[in-house]
Amino acid sequence: MLMVPDPPRDRRDGDDGRTPGLSFREKMAGHLAPVADSDLDYRAAAAYGQASGNEIETDLTIVQADLPAQLAAPGTPATISGTLHCPLLSPRPLQVTSGEFVLMTPDPTHVATDNMRYRFTARSAEGDDYGFEGHKVIHNGPARRAWQDTTTLFVTITSDPRAGLPPEVYRGVLRVSVGSLRRLVASITVSHAPSPSEGARLERQFLLHFLGALWPFYGGVLDEGVRFPTGRTVPAVLPSPGGHGADLVRWCDPDGLWHDKPVPSASSRLIRYCGGEKGPVVLAAGFAMSATSFTVGNSGPSLVEYLIDRGFDVWLFDYRAGIDLPSAWSQCTIDDIAGIDWPRAVDEVIARTGRPDVQALGHCVGSVSLLMTLLAGTRGIRSAICAQFTAFPVTSALNRAKADLRIGALLADLGVARMGPDVAGHPLDVALDLALRPVPMPRGERCGLAVCRWINAIFGLTHVHEQLDDATHREITRLFGVGNLTALRHLVLMLQRGRLVDADGLDRYLSNVGTLDVPIHFLAGTRNYIFHPEGTQRTLSWLQESLGKDLAARLFSATYLEGYGHLDAIIGRDAATDVFPGIVQHLDAHPSR
Secondary structure, eight states, X not given: OOOOOOOOOOOOTTOOSSOOEEEXXXXXXXXXXXXXXXXXXXXXXXXXXXXXXXXXXXXXXXXXXXXXXXXXXXXXXXXXXXXXXXXXXXXXXXXXEEEEEEEEEEOTTSTTEEEEEEEXXXXXXXXXXXXXXXXEEEESOOGGGHHHHHHEEEEEEEEOOOTTOXXXXXXXXXXXXXXXXXXXXXXXXXXXXXXXXXXXXXHHXXXXXHHHHHHHHHOGGGGGGGOSOOSOSSOSSXXXXXXXXXXEEEEEOTTSOEESSOOTTOOXXXXXXXXXXXXXXXXXOOTTBOGXXXXXXXXXXXXHHHHHHXXXXXXXXXXXXXXXXXXXXXXXXXXXXXXXXXXXXXXXXXHHHXXXXXXXXXXXXXXXXXXXXXXXXXXXXXXXXXXXXXXXXXXXHHHHHHHHTTHHHHHHHTTOOEEOOOOSOOHHHHHHHHHHTTSOOOTTOOOSOHHHHHHHHHTOOOOOGGGSOHHHHHHHHHHBOOEEHHHHHHHHHHHHHTSOOOTTXXXXXXXXXXXXXXXXXXXXXXXXXXXXXXXXXXXXHHHHHHHOHHHHHHHEEEXXXXXXXXXXXXXXXXXXXXXXXXXXHHHHHSOOO
């Protein structure tokens, strides 16, 4: 067979058959200082370095050899070369020996955050090597903040250990000036383009690609339509925390009869995860939520996993306002939860386990209803943990204003019986979300998630964003659902009165304090935007005055969770380290008989 070679390809100027690439030159300058290994305060180190005259400058060339790959995926790494000038390290410039730059990469440990990452090794004229790590934080915020975020680099420089000594660590902040940014843009060069016009097109495409990557963070209301999730907002299947499936599920009908299968009229649910012989622990969640929220734990173990691993028999308790139940769509008061649902659940757990009693943990409405049922005389609860919502709630100025405006009564007059988060992305949902934007939000907590604005407007913000990782933040949309207005008005009444009252405003609970003989540990976030920690302090003071300091000291205690808000104390990124050990400590202090 005669082999005829392909005719030579007609190459235009600059077309050498290789993949188009891109390069640019970036100069940054700032200050740094030696710091302890555990010190992560970049700005404080930079301020100290500035006062000490410890300057640092970088002159870096960044080369992306595969521009099409970069345009397809912002996380595609590029190479770094250039110099580092830092008299603190060497009187002469250090040469970059190897390095990597990533234009945009998600930060899974922080909410709605991407990083620009710089990593390289630099060698001094004296032969010493230093590791350089830097990151720019691209975070959801107003458009005016885009300049600051994209031009501020937080750096850590580490020396190689010598003679077994730990490496020295330096930290600081570098910035790109306006002039340096202009020179950076002017230095952008496309290599191996088929033609000059194609090179110019690829350069424009890269700049638009970069601006497009920033748009979700700084687009604000103009990006609103894509901020709503798709799919179900209520879990279709029971979770399996840590791979441990539910050992038992029971549904209770309105007559108080428990069933092994779902019933259309179910008003309570118990899900059992049996982890050991320490005895049953009943967990009740907040209003308009599911008890399965206790299984959320993306960066670390969830509370359910944590308790299972430590030998507890865990029971998730959904009372009648639980969003996975048909009863969530009907009206109820917190009195119904405290007087009917809690006693039924406790009795069922005791009957199923053969134990004489249970321990209980309630969060938010799960907490206040637990206190109410104890004050109402419910037996069978050996010890309790009440998180955030206590007997004398103190709330935010925003919530007080909403209560004073009697928004609940106004909605009832308009025929509104229940409320739920807008998550569908329908134009009406987008319009409502835009209408909620003017509602004040705690400083530093505004984000791009529509459900966060809904939560803030209805309940008050349930979390401190910096305590969540990004996956958990996105999960919040699934955690909340429909809430009935009757229960919401009862909660507002308690906030107005500043104490536990029944749905008619009567003091049918607090007067029974003399019968309260159950050890209770209170958990309060110091940054709780809904229920301020003063409420826990007032509750403890009331218990001391009512029962005497000695008895109160034996029965009641509290932990104030520094830096935590409300829900993040249960689902936060570091809750398994900061919060859960204290929960187990209280449970272990009151073992099963």
